[in-house]
Amino acid sequence: MQQSIKLSVDAVVFGYESGTISVLLIKRKYEPFKGKWAIAGGFVLEDESLEEAVERELKEETGIEINYLEQLYTFGNPKRDPRCRVVSVAYFGLIKPSAFKIFASTDAEEVQWFKINELPSLSFDHEEILKLAIARLQGKITYEPIGFELLDTKFPFSDLEKLYTTLLGRAIDRRNFRKKILSLNILDELDEKVSKGSGRPANLFKFNRERYFKLKKEGIIFEI
């Protein structure tokens, strides 16, 4: 049996900054879909693992290096690529946009952050992939803590609150939220304050790595 299916990886990278969730997209330099936006990705090399492939492609096409990536889903519709049969393993990542300078190279003509409610039309079946990724992101916050990968190392509590508000798409009770999060014991309160121009300066917190990842593994039932 001669099989000639190609294998690619794609990465949906989410970033969070000042109250909005964005996705990193590239503008394709070559056909098919030349000039159209797409999520970053490319073919897997023969001797690299899938994770190595996503990380390499992300680096090549956008300049970012990411430390949180998880497998999302594998898309194998025979017609998803007009050229030939391409099966794509999609990944899902979270970063702080401020931590990296994005720049286009290789297959990308341009790289840009798009707010998730202001997305352009996309190449291939990337809209479907993105839709699934967004659903997963929203689902995640109900069973594990989120934030470590998206916030600065030191942050005022309101940043975390705003992140959750944004992800949930609705207001949350500040007092109950604080109670809940603090009871999880994943934050360490620092002896530092930060002022945002006006108002009372906020205490800074940082995630306690160890307890954060422990809780993430165990899983929580998280009702906000």
Next chain:
Amino acid sequence: MQQSIKLSVDAVVFGYESGTISVLLIKRKYEPFKGKWAIAGGFVLEDESLEEAVERELKEETGIEINYLEQLYTFGNPKRDPRCRVVSVAYFGLIKPSAFKIFASTDAEEVQWFKINELPSLSFDHEEILKLAIARLQGKITYEPIGFELLDTKFPFSDLEKLYTTLLGRAIDRRNFRKKILSLNILDELDEKVSKGSGRPANLFKFNRERYFKLKKEGIIFEI
């Protein structure tokens, strides 16, 4: 770039009968791992979707047709197959063993149900795949109802209770469990009884398809 990665699908099929969870395995007819046990699977054909491929392979190798299959994870370690680079998309299925006659054919020399705590050593990285599948099965019951695919159409309530006890690996409170499940409104009580030799005969129930799948889609938070 000339890529020669092969793509396969594998299916972990779980069955439940009289208090034990089993997995369907095949004994390999050819090298590599000839004579060793493995989960069913095989290469994806060029013009079929991944789902079509799993269903075909399952039918060919074991004789079963399954109506509940979901994608589990894609395994892409470069060394997972000794012959060449093979990336495998693993699926996860549930059936009632009683509903099908299993029989070996094509690549399988033998097909057999194995209790999940009495597994033989497996080919390739199939132990890893199975481990993940078991974890997923256990995780599933916390956020959606389980049972429709695993139990007979008519069953006494104690069957469902035993299924949960088995999946959770611990005892549960019968009264609270019954209250919880009945309040979900996914069961219809029948006007039939069944006796198991001794003891009071049990009322039979069946799943209400519509409400079961509706709830499955919505998701539940399920604490037993």
Next chain:
DNA sequence: ACAAAAGTGTTTTCTATACACCCATGG
């Protein structure tokens, strides 16, 4: 009558939710 499995309610405890005022700073 007894062994074996089915069926059934109430109380207690915990957790989620709703809700409003004071505090610290900058201008």
Next chain:
DNA sequence: CCATGGGTGTATAGAAAACACTTTTGT
């Protein structure tokens, strides 16, 4: 002194958990 965002406690309602006896059948 006022505008702005930060920080805090209590009361109520609802859900989960703990818990034991009665019923129906076969032998």
